[in-house]
Amino acid sequence: MxxxxxxxxxxxxxxxxxxxxxxxxxxxxxxxxxxxxxxxxxxxxxxxxxxxxxxxxxxxxxxxxxxxxxxxxxxxxxxxxxxxxxxxxxxxxxxxxxxxxxxxxxxxxxxxxxxxxxxxxxxxxxxxxRERMRKLIALPVLSADVLSSVAYAPEAMLTVLIVAGAAGLAYTVPISAAIVFLMLAVAVSYRQTIRAYPHGGGSYIVAGENLGRLPGLVAAAGLMTDYILTVAVSVAAGVAAITSAVPALVPATVPLGLGVIAVLLAGNLRGIRQAGILFAAPTYAFIAAMFALVITGLVQALSGSSPAAPPAPHAQAAQGVGVLLVMRAFASGATAMTGMEAISNAVPAFRRVEWRNARTTLTCMAVLLITLFAGLIALIELTGTVPGGTHQTVLSQLARLSFGTGWMYVFVQAATAAILLLAANTAFNDFPRVLSLMARDNHAPRIFLRLGDRLAFSNGIILLSVVAAVIFAAFGGVTTALIPLYAVGVFLAFTLSQSGMVVHWWRLRGPHWRKSLAFNATGATLSALVLLTAAIAKFTEGAWVAVFIVGLLVLMSLRVRHHYTTVDAALRLRPHAIELxxxxxxxxxTGGVEGPGEAGDGRTEEENEETPSxxxxxxxxxxxxxxxxxxxxxxxxxxxxxxxxxxxxxxxxxxxxxxxxxxxxxxxxxxxxxxxxxxxxxxxxxxxxxxxxxxxxxxxxxxxxxxxxxxxxxxxxxxxxxxxxxxxxxxxxxxxxxxxxxxxxx
Structure with a gap:
């Protein structure tokens, strides 16, 4: 003072x-x-x-x-x-x-x-x-989104391939191998981002600083679209895990999902952020459940003791294998990478040394993601499991084959539902934060900078909930119907972020800049490939919705910026516009100010205000x-x-x-x-x-x-x-x- x-x-x-x-x-x-x-x-x-x-x-x-x-x-x-x-x-x-x-x-x-x-x-x-997190807490808190995607990404890929019958399913392993390589390349790229932006480098910041305002806005729009669809897809997949275990609830899929979104809305509006250990439990439970499933299933399959998978419901191919089909399957499976940039955004939340701990955590996340994704694909191949018409997810089928319907099956389904809902909750933290960063730069209404009664970004939380609920209901709460919308926003942000890093290294040219540039250029190229694949191959299936949302958000951001620029010009100090x-x-x-609570006749000041003086x-x-x-x-x-x-x-x-x-x-x-x-x-x-x-x-x-x-x-x-x-x-x-x-x- x-x-x-x-x-x-x-x-x-x-x-x-x-x-x-x-x-x-x-x-x-x-x-x-x-x-x-x-x-x-x-x-x-x-x-x-x-x-x-x-x-x-x-x-x-x-x-x-x-x-x-x-x-x-x-x-x-x-x-x-x-x-x-x-x-x-x-x-x-x-x-x-x-x-x-x-x-x-x-x-x-x-x-x-x-x-x-x-x-x-x-x-x-x-x-x-701010809460500083150690690595054991940061890993589950910041990895819930990306790790949870292995619960639905393999199934999304198989749903595309199965329309070509056995010939299409034969491409499962090659496409999965390409996705694993993409995971590795993008993870290494984000390690470079953490080194270059030790104070946090999300796609909006990296693209804006290195590529310009418009690419930064496009990246932010892609991120916000990603977060909206994260809520819709995660809730849809979480509800699917529940209805797989309790088929009688299938007709109530949409009401259940809307109810979950309402609960997430109310919980986040309360504003109280529980300690990391409470968020860590579901993620570690899911990791344990997946490893148990993969190890048990592989042992059973390799020893010949695994029960036979139910016959594929699509014995006849509906179409032949073509480039477009493979591209669509690749784009659907690549949604397993959603949320990979979360750690690079949250570097300041780590304990010292922040950037080093963040890079270590990112490496652990990438190893877990690749291991679980590859393990589930191997198990699917060995058991012959495919998406069926029994309202069961592929993950539920694998759990039934390995554990029957006992407590381990219930544990797998419960852990899956929990992490999917936790992944949706992650978007409730990140979406308002991106909006607040845009509002800080006059690209979004300043009401998104406001902390509500409970010290949460209430306006951003409400906006996210409403849009996600509308999209969820419009697509009937079906995960595979929502997936085509998903990949566009995710890989648009990836592409612009990694391209921004290429420009960053080219300008900086510090020690080892060529190696860093090569890593980020590889990540940018592969991300752009997936982006184009998703936009072209799935445009008519719903990807146009994501493209439309991104374009609309960018247009609105530019109009908001124009308004604030006009207002700032009006408020600018200039001659002949000052009042004195x-x-x-x-x-x-002269006003006779007396001491606190005193008045000439002994009454308190509150009782003695009958006259202006x-x-x-x-x-x-x-x-x-x-x-x-x-x-x-x-x-x-x-x-x-x-x-x-x-x-x-x-x-x-x-x-x-x-x-x-x-x-x-x-x-x-x-x-x-x-x-x-x-x-x-x-x-x-x-x-x-x-x-x-x-x-x-x-x-x-x-x-x-x-x-x-x-x-x-x-x-x-x-x-x-x-x-x-x-x-x-x-x-x-x-x-x-x-x-x-x-x-x-x-």
Whole structure:
């Protein structure tokens, strides 16, 4: 905590810390804007009192302490949530806040209680911190998606080949060998990505930095399509595992799947992320079940003791073997690689040394994936198992052949269903994160940056659930019908990510760059081959849906970017567009400000506010960055002739120093308090600060004045955060807190 009287330690233009990135909380001001800022400061100097007058007029001490440093934040044993340490010794009044949340009508209160029962109480004074994982926990948590795909990818490949009869099934092993080689090549490629991007390098980041904005958006669209279909396909496969064990549930496939998606939605909206060990159990159970199945089945098959597989339902070939058929089968089987980039995205989540642990974990994941996939293909070949018309999956047939219908069969099916549903839940974590990264770069609505009441990216979670549920229902919850949609998004992201790495190594040309470039070029080439295969061979079977979704997402991202660019241009500091306060603040003490809770006749301050002169004010103006809207809000607050405190919440000390530098360039005309918040939330620390001010002076009426962008078209309003409404909900349990907005029309 500090104000601008602290030396900013920089050059005259306030940019001593180097140019910030395009997504920085405090963007850089160019020379023209800095000149306007200095001119504005001189104009303020003409119409406003001396800055020291404003500081002496403050009825509170704005320095309320500080939040802990990032390394001091420790989550609870089973969650990744921590309480926001109270500034000024405050404790959140949870009971009063909950009472204030109740709607006025009986029906509204009933709906409110149902929502709280399902989603939990709001965590206003709580924030999310990163959880560092060791390799034994990171492996199952980050590999659930890719490992679970072996439960349906072999069957998807066989479903294509079987239409050509025995001649088609003869290609099972060669195609599987090509897929295994592809797995190996892509895994090695992502090891290079981890080395080059030790702070996390998802397809959106890698493609955007090395290939340009449009390829980055295409990669992000492919990723989001992948995550949507991960939910649909994983839920479909999980339900199939259940209906294979209980055939009577087959008619309820769609309702069961929609119910699972609803449960995943409610669970993720609650926002509580359980510790990694809880997520690890289903993955390790599935690995154990698959190894038990493969080893037992191979031993039985090689010793001749394996029961005979049921006869193939397609004795006659429906079509001949052709290039198109082989390509379709290859694309379907290659979906076993979905989720392979998860570890490269999550490098910062590992314990030190992060990149080394991530590479080791990726290697283990690749070995497990290749072993399980190859083992299941070998078992399928030896037993002659093919997709049948008995509503049983191939995996269920193999488990029945090896274990009968005993407890081991139940264990295999239960572990399969559990990991498939866990893989769907992984998408609920990753999809909102990609959307938040895009929103940070102005390629998606900023509402996707918002953490909800339970500190989850609620808007992204809801969007994912709705789209996945629609696709799941539209395709009847059939896994093989959804697979053609799957490969396009997956390998589009793979291709662009690996192509971006080729450009990265070519530009960098550091030690061993040729070897690294060769690995990534191989991965890019093979991924592009699968992408083209899936797009061409399966276009009429449903791949067009994925292509359409990708194109639509890219178009929407460009339109959103255009809107934000227009708004930023309107908010840009420029001459002859600045409003100034026309009146100076009253001299300190002229308002007769008394001590907290005191009044001349002995009544408390809350009881003695019948006349305007008996209300004592403090205006708090949260300022995110220096622009026209912020300057208008400051001018409005100063014109009220009441004490004013500007408040800036910064995610890092570097951003805070940059803002202090700009504030100094303006002239430091109003008191400024800078709060560095290491939490992954903004509203909770802001609420906490206002609560601390109220605790310090309960007699004051604190008015929080917020700049608000007002758009001409109502749908553009959806692209802007409604901070005022969120603050009203969070602070209405406190008396004498007023939230007001200063509109800026664009």
């Amino acid at each position: 500090s104000d601008t009287r602290r030396d900013s330690g920089g050059s005259e233009d306030g940019q001593q810390l180097g140019p910030p990135g395009p997504s920085a909380a405090v963007p850089a001001l160019d020379p023209e804007q800095l000149q306007v800022l200095r001119h504005l400061g001189r104009e303020w100097e003409r119409v406003s009192r001396d800055p020291e007058v404003w500081r002496r007029a403050l009825p509170v001490d704005p320095d309320l302490g500080s939040f802990p440093e990032r390394h001091e934040i420790r989550p609870a044993p089973v969650v990744r949530l921590v309480r926001v340490t109270g500034l000024g010794g405050t404790e959140h009044e949870a009971e009063a806040a909950e009472a204030a949340d109740l709607p006025p009508t009986r029906l509204g209160r009933a709906a409110h209680r149902v929502r709280r029962a399902l989603l939990g109480a709001p965590l206003r004074n709580t924030a999310l911190v 306060p026309r009146h100076a603040i009253c001299s300190p003490g 008996e209300i004592h004010h403090l205006s708090v103006v949260p300022i995110e960055t220096v622009d026209l809207a912020s300057m208008r809000a400051l001018a409005y607050a100063a014109s009220l002739q009441q004490p004013v405190l500007a408040l800036h919440l910064s995610p890092s000390e570097e951003e805070a120093e940059r803002f202090r530098g700009y504030w100094t360039q303006w002239g430091d005309h109003l008191p400024l308090e800078v709060v560095v918040s290491p939490y992954r939330a903004i509203v909770a620390p802001l609420v906490n600060y206002v609560e601390a001010l109220h605790l310090q002076r309960p007699d004051l009426t604190v008015t929080v004045i917020l700049p608000e962008v007002v758009t001409r078209r109502w749908w553009h309003g959806l692209l802007h955060d409604r901070l005022a409404a969120r603050l009203r909900r969070a602070l209405r349990h406190l008396p004498k807190i007023v939230i007001t907005t200063v509109p800026f029309h664009v």
